[in-house]
Amino acid sequence: MSATRPGHKPKCKRCRNPAVVQLHSHHTAFCRDCFLLYFQRQVQRAIDGERMFSREEPVLVAVSGGKDSLALWDVLQLLGYRTTGLHLNLGIGAYSVLSRTKTEAFARERGLPLLQVDFGAEGHAIADVVGLTRRPACSACGTAKRHHFDRIAMEHGFPVVATGHNLDDEAARLLGNVLRWDMNYLARQSPVLAPSHEKFARKVKPLFRLSEYETAVYAFLRRIDYVIEECPNAAGASQLLYKDVLQRLEAEMPGTKQNFVLEFYRRARSQLFAGNLEAPTTCSRCGLPSHRPVCRFCSLLDEVAAKRQGVRPLAQTSS
């Protein structure tokens, strides 16, 4: 830690003013202005280093109303990128109402364009889907989110979709994939997922170099009003257990998460997956790219419709 002794206020590594944030994984500390500069540089380094997008390309930013996605939207604006927000109203009770309110306020105060999809109006509010199908909430939610990210990007002509996944998200996901040796998911875990089909947009994660703590600090110092509450469906999710384990490792061995994720991207991934991923075909129902005849989202809608009508879905009756 830069200039930190017990009982002594740490100083900013860059300007030597009193620090307000300590970054143990980097053995450093920053004042407000220098931290914000550091954060912007990390994001710019991620965008440039991974060739995520150019300043000419319109970027669709997936915004939930949480700290990560709003911090991402904020920093991309400051860096001068062309951004439009996309908020998915998931239909998870008061949590979704609060999320939409915070997102709309953020966009309104900054004069930023915001697109929205209302899962309830589309007939698949997550609360209903989970109640009807008994699928894990995070699984159903993820399937629906990915579908709408692709659909909206395609319909509005966005070549790239940016999400607020941070270093902790990537580390937890990587740990989960390694524990299961899920080679398919490992192959697809990347800060940039190139479109595997002409209809797909490029998926990018400009915050992948920054920890969840750092995005929270950024959001606080930039006075971003975000949703502090957690999704009620997240309790017990395995990803949270992985994060907890990784956080304990990080406390004992600062830099562990960063090495785990960044070295996977830099060295291991290319060694493991030299070949191209199998290209998807097209879903016979919605027309979006899919690795199956009927994509996961349309299968989910089939299941919901069948449950509402009190009959077993085709996929279940045929098995």
Next chain:
Amino acid sequence: MRVVLLPSREEVELRGGCRVGDLLRELQLLPGTVLVIRDDEMLTTEDVVNDSDTVEIRRVISGGARKRNPLC
């Protein structure tokens, strides 16, 4: 000292006159998993908190910051 834990909104009364790092240890929280805020300003682990303070401890790791503390 009044300590408000977010997002649970639980409140606990603790003795002040200690460093933030000591406070987090007492609550069994890891420094990189929470923001510690007093009077709308972030505190470092070296800052001292006093009996008259109201301190907000905001969890930043979604669901994963807790060690064993039932309060947060």
